[in-house]
Amino acid sequence: DTGVSQNPRHKITKRGQNVTFRCDPISEHNRLYWYRQTLGQGPEFLTYFQNEAQLEKSRLLSDRFSAERPKGSFSTLEIQRTEQGDSAMYLCASSLAPVLEQFFGPGTRLTVL
Amino acid sequence: AQSVAQPEDQVNVAEGNPLTVKCTYSVSGNPYLFWYVQYPNRGLQFLLKYITGDNLVKGSYGFEAEFNKSQTSFHLKKPSALVSDSALYFCAVRDQLTGGYQKVTFGIGTKLQVIP
Numbered sequence: 001d002t003g004v005s006q007n008p009r010h011k012i013t014k015r016g017q018n019v020t021f022r023c024d025p026i027s028e029h030n031r032l033y034w035y036r037q038t039l040g041q042g043p044e045f046l047t048y049f050q051n052e053a054q055l056e057k058s059r060l061l062s063d064r065f066s067a068e069r070p071k072g073s074f075s076t077l078e079i080q081r082t083e084q085g086d087s088a089m090y091l092c093a094s095s096l097a098p099v100l101e102q103f104f105g106p107g108t109r110l111t112v113l
Numbered sequence: 114a115q116s117v118a119q120p121e122d123q124v125n126v127a128e129g130n131p132l133t134v135k136c137t138y139s140v141s142g143n144p145y146l147f148w149y150v151q152y153p154n155r156g157l158q159f160l161l162k163y164i165t166g167d168n169l170v171k172g173s174y175g176f177e178a179e180f181n182k183s184q185t186s187f188h189l190k191k192p193s194a195l196v197s198d199s200a201l202y203f204c205a206v207r208d209q210l211t212g213g214y215q216k217v218t219f220g221i222g223t224k225l226q227v228i229p
Binding site for chain 2: 042055058103105
């Protein structure tokens, strides 16, 4: 399968714990995006990378959230000191500039108890 | 600021009938517009986009969308609905005047139910 992959698919954690998610984009894609989706809502933009550079961050991305794309390939999203309000589906997407459409992974569902 | 509205939570249509899923948008400049579909337990899939030019855009699976600048709308259409079209549909927008920013804003989604 050459699509976008995300791991893990599900994560259950206790409040206050740290979690890390991984996204592997389509191999030649130079742009990578993270979104958060809660029930009944559309995806909300969190952050965007062009190659290894993080070029945009949403105000939704508090200081507890950090994302990296160290070699311009896979990316990680870490949430520190998780809160119940962080429970959501975290989506990763990639694209190849200048093409605008994004290709989405299946998401990581986070549940914070 | 950019925003998109999908006024219908759910659209029901009989199989074989034409379908329309509505979307309106707001941007400062000119828009890039997109439709994505989300099937249960699967990621969002790109259907079609409008960048410039012809107001009628054709996409995957027989879907098309009509860009109307005066009404700031980008409604998704299909001449004959299939039961397999039942899914959640998202409209999305990005202002072309973003200075290089890539943020895309999604609507809340419209559930399409095609009744056999």
